[in-house]
Amino acid sequence: MNKNVKPAIYDESKIKTLSSLEHIRLRTGMYIGRLGDGSNPDDGIYVLLKEVIDNAIDEFIMGYGKKIEVNINKGIVSIRDYGRGIPLGKVIDCVSTINTGAKYNDDVFQFSVGLNGVGTKAVNALSSHFKVVSYRDGQYSEAVFSKGDLKSKKRGKVNQADGTYVEFIPDSDIFNDYEFNYEYIEKRLWNYAYLNSGLRLYFGKQKFESRNGLLDLLENEVGDKTVYKLAHYKGKQIEFSFTHTQTYGETYFSFVNGQYTSDGGTHLSAFREGILKGINEFFKKNYNGVDVRDGIGGAIAIKLKNPVFESQTKNKLGNTEIRSWIVSEVRSGVVDFLHKNADASRQLESKIIQNEKLRTELNAVKKEAKEAAKRIEIKNPNLRDCKYHLTDGAKGENSTVFLTEGQSAGGSIISARDVMTQAIFTLRGKIQNVFGRNRAAIYQNEELYNMMMALGIEEDVENLRYNRIVLATDADVDGFHIRNLLLTFFLSYFEELVVAGHVFILETPLFRVRNKKETRYCYNEKERNIAIKEIRNPEVTRFKGLGEISPKEFGQFIGENMRLIEVNVKSVKNVPDTLKFYMGKNTPERREYIMENLI
Numbered sequence: 001m002n003k004n005v006k007p008a009i010y011d012e013s014k015i016k017t018l019s020s021l022e023h024i025r026l027r028t029g030m031y032i033g034r035l036g037d038g039s040n041p042d043d044g045i046y047v048l049l050k051e052v053i054d055n056a057i058d059e060f061i062m063g064y065g066k067k068i069e070v071n072i073n074k075g076i077v078s079i080r081d082y083g084r085g086i087p088l089g090k091v092i093d094c095v096s097t098i099n100t101g102a103k104y105n106d107d108v109f110q111f112s113v114g115l116n117g118v119g120t121k122a123v124n125a126l127s128s129h130f131k132v133v134s135y136r137d138g139q140y141s142e143a144v145f146s147k148g149d150l151k152s153k154k155r156g157k158v159n160q161a162d163g164t165y166v167e168f169i170p171d172s173d174i175f176n177d178y179e180f181n182y183e184y185i186e187k188r189l190w191n192y193a194y195l196n197s198g199l200r201l202y203f204g205k206q207k208f209e210s211r212n213g214l215l216d217l218l219e220n221e222v223g224d225k226t227v228y229k230l231a232h233y234k235g236k237q238i239e240f241s242f243t244h245t246q247t248y249g250e251t252y253f254s255f256v257n258g259q260y261t262s263d264g265g266t267h268l269s270a271f272r273e274g275i276l277k278g279i280n281e282f283f284k285k286n287y288n289g290v291d292v293r294d295g296i297g298g299a300i301a302i303k304l305k306n307p308v309f310e311s312q313t314k315n316k317l318g319n320t321e322i323r324s325w326i327v328s329e330v331r332s333g334v335v336d337f338l339h340k341n342a343d344a345s346r347q348l349e350s351k352i353i354q355n356e357k358l359r360t361e362l363n364a365v366k367k368e369a370k371e372a373a374k375r376i377e378i379k380n381p382n383l384r385d386c387k388y389h390l391t392d393g394a395k396g397e398n399s400t401v402f403l404t405e406g407q408s409a410g411g412s413i414i415s416a417r418d419v420m421t422q423a424i425f426t427l428r429g430k431i432q433n434v435f436g437r438n439r440a441a442i443y444q445n446e447e448l449y450n451m452m453m454a455l456g457i458e459e460d461v462e463n464l465r466y467n468r469i470v471l472a473t474d475a476d477v478d479g480f481h482i483r484n485l486l487l488t489f490f491l492s493y494f495e496e497l498v499v500a501g502h503v504f505i506l507e508t509p510l511f512r513v514r515n516k517k518e519t520r521y522c523y524n525e526k527e528r529n530i531a532i533k534e535i536r537n538p539e540v541t542r543f544k545g546l547g548e549i550s551p552k553e554f555g556q557f558i559g560e561n562m563r564l565i566e567v568n569v570k571s572v573k574n575v576p577d578t579l580k581f582y583m584g585k586n587t588p589e590r591r592e593y594i595m596e597n598l599i
Contacts, residue, residue: 024125032122037177040566041184045170048126051119052079052166057192057258059083060199065163070203072180078167085162086134088141092153095120095132124148127168135160147171195258195301214241214299217253221572222297227351228344233333240271240330242298244351248439249496250293251572255301256317262501265317267326271300274330281331282338283349291355362440369443383454384414386423389465400468401425405482415551416558425454431485434492435583442493461496470564472506474545488583491575498567507563512541
């Protein structure tokens with residue numbers, strides 16, 4: 001310790017006790033995951049909306065209220081349900097006191113989706129304006145808060161249907177310059193509708209309703225180009241649907257108590273196992289799981305009284321005791337479907353035999369690719385690896401691999417990266433356009449095979465080594481072309497990585513505006529123009545490529561405030577047509593489109 005530095009006094013006066021709502025504001029990430037600006041479907045503003053809607057869904061699940069209205073008007077988000085309404089004497093406590101709520105009472109809420117007594121408190125604490133009104137038996141109780149502090153309350157008589165009304169404005173001090181993306185909200189509302197047949201949700205003038213649950217979800221996601229008609233099973237605590245398509249890999253949508261588990265968990269692995277066991281039992285064969293599941297599209301939703309998630313944001317289920325009953329019920333449901341649908345069973349077996357044949361051919365190509373890779377170099381020549389990977393638990397949650405073009409871009413990132421969690425894979429330039437090619441082509445291409453080895457997906461996506469695959473290309477025509485080639489690769493052969501939220505695009509600044517006193521980095525022309533107005537006698541630099549940004553500067557763009565755009569698909573069924581238009585051989589149509597939209 002430096003003897004010249006006076007140590008800070010550490011006594012009773014330094015011990016602080018924060019109120020629960022103060023703690024939420026100070027440690028926001030503990031409660032809602034990430035903050036963000038609304039450009040990612042997992043950003044905090046959507047979590048706030050979700051927590052309020054979840055309470056309304058819980059009412060529906062328990063048999064009260066078949067309608068939920070959601071609106072966003074002039075920045076105010078509002079949700080009205082028609083359930084029982086919060087008990088009038090507990091309205092303030094239920095939205096401001098942690099560990100207060102009815103979710104702990106199994107007689108009232110058996111399969112809760114909310115944050116177990118935290119949800120609306122987090123919304124309250126993180127909103128500059130928060131209003132809750134409960135309607136019960138012709139009376140109401142209203143409370144208005146700002147940043148968790150109670151501003152007003154009142155009670156009285158009213159002529160309104162029972163239920164709860166909540167409105168809030170996310171606090172701009174916490175959520176900087178945010179904007180709601182309505183597509184993300186619509187996707188979430190559709191999921192609520194699919195998981196709760198008979199429930200009607202309204203977002204403005206749009207209506208979200210499903211009569212056939214997960215069957216509707218899967219039909220809308222994979223389309224009608226399926227190998228056989230969709231299978232559907234609905235039990236007391238489990239519902240699932242599946243079919244096969246002509247795509248590669250496996251695509252799943254999994255839910256627990258209405259929560260979308262993007263990273264799956266024990267319920268999804270049990271679902272996959274149950275499908276394999278059911279198919280082998282019906283056909284009296286011992287088919288390989290890879291052959292049975294390649295090309296599958298599936299959806300599963302379960303209800304659990306005590307779900308255990310691996311993180312606060314509930315992306316992955318951890319309960320191990322549920323495996324056996326899920327496997328058993330799925331196996332039974334699959335056998336029953338195949339017995340009742342002779343055409344589907346014939347088409348399914350034909351698909352499995354085709355998969356088996358293709359895998360045998362592919363294994364020979366893979367063996368050659370492995371031998372070629374060994375001859376080149378034992379280590380992957382294009383990879384600068386990091387210490388922690390996805391398999392390392394909590395330490396690997398931030399594991400990231402940047403796919404960069406050329407040595408100059410890679411050099412900047414290599415010098416600035418965090419060697420513990422950030423890896424770099426350097427591409428030589430434009431990779432092969434793999435649209436319309438068979439799977440063997442990607443194993444016969446040296447660079448693509450090296451990239452798959454670096455990611456750990458040359459055998460199976462379950463061996464993925466990094467939580468985030470980040471496309472880091474230049475902001476010019478060549479860079480955008482390379483980005484499109486990479487997206488074509490992932491969407492053609494590893495669609496499940498995109499659906500699970502593992503693929504991102506790195507945003508780096510396009511401009512640097514500075515004078516001797518201040519430097520500002522701008523990600524678009526609007527930010528640049530503002531900076532030029534606010535900084536006296538500025539020098540403006542346009543960054544064409546990542547290599548033009550010095551390693552010293554680059555560190556701040558891949559650090560704590562790294563801007564990433566998650567690659568997501570509105571609907572899996574639209575992917576083949578989209579890729580065909582942009583990456584296929586329809587040159588006249590594409591040229592006409594470019595000419596019409598050229599600015």
